[in-house]
Amino acid sequence: MAFTFSFYQPAAEYSTAAAYFSMEFALDQALKTYSGGLGFLAGSHMRSAYELRQNLVGIGILWSDGYYDQTRNEDQTMRVDYRHKAYSFLQDTGLVFPITIHGAEVKVKALYLAPEVFGTAPMFFLTTDIPENDYISRTITHRLYDADQAARVAQSMVLGTGGGTLLDLLGHQVDVYHLNEGHGLPLAFYLYEKHGRQLAEVQKRLVFTTHTPELAGNEEQPMKLLEDMTFFGKFSGSEVRQLVGVEHDRLNYTLTALRMARIANGVSRVHGDVANQMWGANPGICPITYITNSQNGTYWRDAKLHEALGANDDAALRQRKRELKKELFDIVADQTGNIFDPEVLTIVWARRFAGYKRADLILRHFERFVQLISNTERPVQVIWAGKPYPKDYGAIGMFNDIIQKTRSFKNCAVLTGYELALSAALKKGSDIWLNTPRFPREASGTSGMTAAMNGCVSLSIADGWIPEFVREGENSFLIPLANINEPEHVKDDLEATGILDVLEQEILPVYYGQPERFLEIQKNAMRDVEPTFESGRMAQEYYQKLYNA
Template sequence: MDKHNAWKSFAWESRIAYFSMEIGLSGQIPTYSGGLGVLAGDTIKSAADLKVPMVAVTLLHRKGYFRQQIDSDGWQHEYPVQWNPERLLELLPVKTLVTIEGRDVKIQPWLYRVKSPAGGVVPVIFLDTDIPGNTEADRRLTDTLYGGDSEYRLKQEIVLGIGGARMLAALNFTVRKYHMNEGHAALLTLELLNNIRAPIENTLNERASWDVQQVMDRCVFTTHTPVAAGHDKFPWPVVEKILPEIVPFALLRDLIGKDSLNMTILALKLSRYVNGVAKKHGEISQSMFPGFEIHAITNGIHPFTWASPFFVQLYDRHLPGWAFEPELLVRVDTISDEDFWDAHQGAKAFLTLFIEETTGKKFDPEILTIGFARRYATYKRADLIFSDLQRLVDIGNGKLQLVFAGKSHPHDAPGKELIHRIHEGIHSLSGKIEVVFLQNYNMDVAYRLIPGVDLWLNTPKRPLEASGTSGMKAALNGVPNFSILDGWWIEGHIEDVTGWAIGPPPREKSLAENGSDQEDARDLYDKLEKKIIPRYYEDRAGWIRVMKNAVSKNAYYFNTHVMMRRYVTEAYIR
């Protein structure tokens, strides 16, 4: 089969179509911003490992999310990411059209193959509007992830949802189920409604001619956030200006509400299976959207992608097959403490060398090193550990090192202010506690940072952390978590065994925040002083026991192999 037709080999088998606005497959393909995109990439890799018949659809994002640069005063600046899709992707000889503001907009597909050593392959289709014949504004529609205003976002979601569904049809894919990873792709349900409209003529009931039940049977929806800003809403006047009326707007208003086009509600209304991304998040989502049945499938991480090279070698030697059967990690106790610690120290040396190369600061490999890397949204409270700098110095002078990383959305002024405050704290602690901020956090930086610290810190306001997969990446590399009891950590935490909790336990099925900043900070300092620092310096065998428990009691379960098996059995083959 010649190169231009090789993609057709994917179309013979009925597939799960996985739609995501962002997908993080590698640092060389910068079409992701953070956790949602990296989860999508890990999901696709596990589908390839498990030979789940899947095709993924996303946008090309020629300018990526952004490249972060921090100035001398601690303020974030954003620059386009320069990358060349032609080097990594294959342009396919097919095009399709969508209508935006009454104009035809052409879309072309690029193909990337995610290949597993186990033999599975998942095609990823990247949608691109940078095509001669489109207006200049339309050519820029797929350039920037989460860029522009709400109108730009709606246009992107037309390309992803409607354009993506049409592109799969143009490429002759047979789709068994459509899985929407967040509400960004929800407009694909309108394309499905239009395509399978019931052949009812002369009906007095407009809605009866649209086969909602059949669309529901074909759709799966995963909601990822309990934060209101994470649910896209578009005013109807904007919708009627931009969106083609492939389904009557009157019907849409009747179906999802007269106030706005809420993409989450649209996906909820037209999906038979809906899930949150942790047990607690499933409860919160059920509270947010009463009347819908919302399940919970806890997120995971792709084991082989996120194990440091030192732990890959360790696991290969002692637990052969672990990458495809991560349940084998329960046997980590068969590895000697000396070998396990040596692997961790290798990962730590890898990080300290990277810190010195990028910041000029030399970290001491013998000092307890805490890592924090998140999107800098205010609810994640990146500066909680800086709440009382004097107490932090009293506890940690000569005993602690801190590494921060992460980006704030370009339009999030409070998030940028949070990064600025972190840099002010770094300046205040100079000469007392070594602290660095690693710029331009991405998959490559995460691969060095997460395995190389001794303790992974997470301090969100409850109950706003949907899952928190970075903590799972830490656990895979024997790094214990020190976290607020929210998201996945409610399920993974055993105090003094897999790590440590910060603050009070979560309230049952509650949307209310619990635990004040002051209460959480006090508990953070108390446990650092009385539990964590003494265990690290005075009981190395006890510390290694916690590290191994993080692997055998967390990493063996919180991975995308386990997650994908649940999607297959609970969502895809129903």
């Protein structure tokens, strides 16, 4: 008997049937299928699709080892650990089917996540880690973003080719296939074969979201490797070159997706402009619009904080924020032994660790930083958290360097285990959300949205979503931008100075000298972030601008 999956009755305005392909989804702390912002975004999208009753199915990969477990060595520095996970809440569909990888048959198993489990669109997770496969084939879906080049290519094939095959085996009618980033690109070649090798037929059905201007997020692979891996299915390299154009004998996933999709989007207004600048001169690409990333309020906002906001009960709002700070500080004490004070201004830098995000920028002028955190009249507490890519030794070195530089200060802490639960605790329990990317390299940067939902005020570079949100001094604070043409070390010096200037001259005087005004800024942030940066708006825009366009 064929597997049939439960599906809520879609709302009439979402009659177009869409399938959303993403390498990672952050749906719940219990399901380790994400690394950072891309997964957080995809998880919020699936939650809002459920709330709006959209006709949407999610396709992802079940990572046996997750991304990795971030723990500590004896000297408190970061350690990467892996362990297999098991999930009883995923339903075995009984579907096991072959796809071809490197000219050999690899079996793919599909598991189902019903909407009612976590309040998401119906979702399928694919795995090759089953007894029907040899050991190497089983490892394809062990680790998200495996460092091995061939494994990364195979993972894209499981997502794209495997996901397309699964939907056909299910007999599920799909009008629009949505590639959330280029990882699932083999889907485009699967559709090309399915629809009579007519590119126009693929373009009718395929839409694409590009999430970053960073090279690592716009994957390229040698054509020979992709041909050897059977990345293109039944098509030879010469056929692919003729179909999409290939420069320097390397295939760029983003550029290829832009040539095979009907329409694409960047993930903020700034990023839409940057994406058009990056790719617009290439012939044959589809139009690139923008749909600003957003996050799901139902999941992220603290209900009691918003109840106090709605009732205009300042005393209750202050009390609840103090309780949330104490909950966060219990985690700080448990991990580091430092006892933080809920009356003290608390700054958090927390997100995926990557060099361009500059987690250590506030430490650049170190003597001045020490003066800032040593001031007993206007005290400050600072927390860092985030997961580097496990083979990004530069980012891991930065993480460990921050530990070494701040470990003697009882009002500084570096936390490990940055997943959904810790992320929520940090956003609910902090006062200032520090965001320091190199402009214009942060495509969206959604962490500040969920911080704002919980009365945490952004201190940020004006990149990604921030220019669409900011009312400087009223709902957030801006770090002055250096001239974009300056050398990077000069920009870092100037912007590091800007962080400390704004803290010392604007934020600290308001927090300690004008608490009513600071509370008003917090309330403005909570009000202004929704509904514009709540993912219901984003999920609706995907239907309006991409699926129904």
